Amino acid sequence: MNETIQLAHGAGGRMSAMLTEEILRPILGNPILDRMHDGAVLDIGGKIAFTTDSYVVAPRFFPGGSIGRIAVCGTVNDLAMTGAEAKYLSLSLILEEGFAVEELKRVLQDVREAADEAGVSIVTGDTKVVGHGACDGIYINTAGVGALIEGADVAPQNIRPGMDVVVSGFLGDHAATITASRHGLKLPEAIKSDAAPLNGLVKEMLRAVPEIACMRDPTRGGAAATLNELAAQSGTGILLEEELLPVRPEVEGVCELLGFEPLYLANEGKMIVFVSSEKTETLLTVMRAHPCGKEARRIGAVTDKAPGQVAMKTALGGIRIVDMPTGSLVPRIC
């Protein structure tokens, strides 16, 4: 049957109830959600972290993930970067009239799988339907709360000269995959989005090295944007070494073809970590033991030179600026 979403699915009546009872709850249900009250009542002790993010990615399904998967991973990871362990998420759907119910179910399945993988529950949510053409199929917003991990003190202000900069794995896989599929470029199957929940890895890292100064996931704008933000917020300089950057040759190839730089490509399952250099080896050992951190490595250091700026020592030995990305990525002419 080719069922599609209709405006009545968002009108609050019988159709809305059907959408909730026949599609959403069977896939996402859990004891808290199943109470079906206006809001979820949660038991969280101590300090909590709270975040929200909206997801509008096109295409909706891509090698390694989907809008549903990143809607969970993105929010879980934002919490993890504050040193908190995500527990509960909300899920808001904005659906376009005419969107196929079958596709909605696939998205929700991915939400469920990612939530299970991350060990979080979807405990409340909302659905709106907008007219045909008013949105592109489906937009998702998730918000999440989590409890701060004991002893964690993760903030840009903790970054000091002399610290090492560590990345958890290959850069740019997600954006390279999405861009390639947008442009019909065929990539080898090994290249797929890195979308993954990082909360498990973060928990291991903080257990072994509670002194971690700062962590951030380099999503939109890539590592370049994240590092520039952190350099500005901490008032330190960050000096990367080009030869240490982990970039898959295939991703390098996509970049060369389309005129991008891997440092500016979004990631959905990577993090950049700042740690005192004497703890770097311990941290790397822990990270490499986790599936999300197998390729973890040091990529540079924090310096007291060029405060607020990110620079990179090139393979030839020159030092150049890595600036904040401007605008969106557009193809180049020659």
Next chain:
Amino acid sequence: MRLMEVCGTHTVSIFRAGLRQLLPAEVELVSGPGCPVCVTPDGYMDAAIVYSGMDDVIVATFGDMLKVPGSASSLAEAAAQGGDVRIVYSPLDALAMAKENPEKKIVFLAVGFETTAPTAAAALLTAERENVGNFFLLPAQKLVPPAIRALLADEDARIDGFLLPGHVAVVTGSNIFSFLAEEYHLPGVVTGFSPTELLRGIYRLVRQATAGDARIENEYRCVVRAEGNQAAQKVMHQVYETCAAEWRGLGAIPASGLRLRDAYRHFDFSEARPLDLPPVPPKKSGCRCGEVLRGKITPKECPLFEKICVPEHAAGPCMVSAEGVCAAWHKYGGGIFQYE
């Protein structure tokens, strides 16, 4: 010793590799006019903007044209106001778009140097063969050698050698640059885009210039031949003939542009649907892109650079495209970046 890299991709590669910082003070690299987006004049953009607003027209373009200012607006602004502007990676994408949208006229903005002209010509020939009647070009392609001649006509050019554009030479062959050595007694080296290729190119130029030699060397032999890609040249010459062209910042240069030959003129949208646009008024912004493009000043010497002119709000064309000289200088720290 002043060496000019003509090509915008070279400019960016040099910055990305941090090459300027490594060179001895005696070797200065100056950037030339080799970003086709930057040299596309206001009037052309104005026409593209008007076409994009027509109900039956889709303007297909390389992405870096979007932000290029016309006399009052840009394609990005036109698109935001409902104009139909779509980004393509190749003229062949535009041709496919024409087949998918038979009720629309697809106008491909044929901008670029010798690098992109053959594919536009090939797309046109395919359209003709397959009777695709709704595929058009808005031609503004340009040729690199006449621009180099125009630079050298200036008495204060003070250029001691040229790093020659590898991608252009793939099509034209390295021989096309022989006039540098023969007429101007200047050395030139065709180079690739990796840091080591660029470094080898610079080394060869310095060696020639020091010895007083003037030869055209090919440091990009893996893809560039002396006679170039003759199949590409043939297609190009079949479809195009040379004409005088307006270069933003440089002015009119004789025989530096390409226009469609009479037999293919009906593919030129400006002929198929002529516009009566008012002449572009001269701008008085103080922008010195013209001198930047000729290598006469560095972006830093322009009073607008990084003050009112930044990529998010470009006053001049060199700041618009990622491969524009000013945009590259801005992105990489305003020239020779000192880490301190």
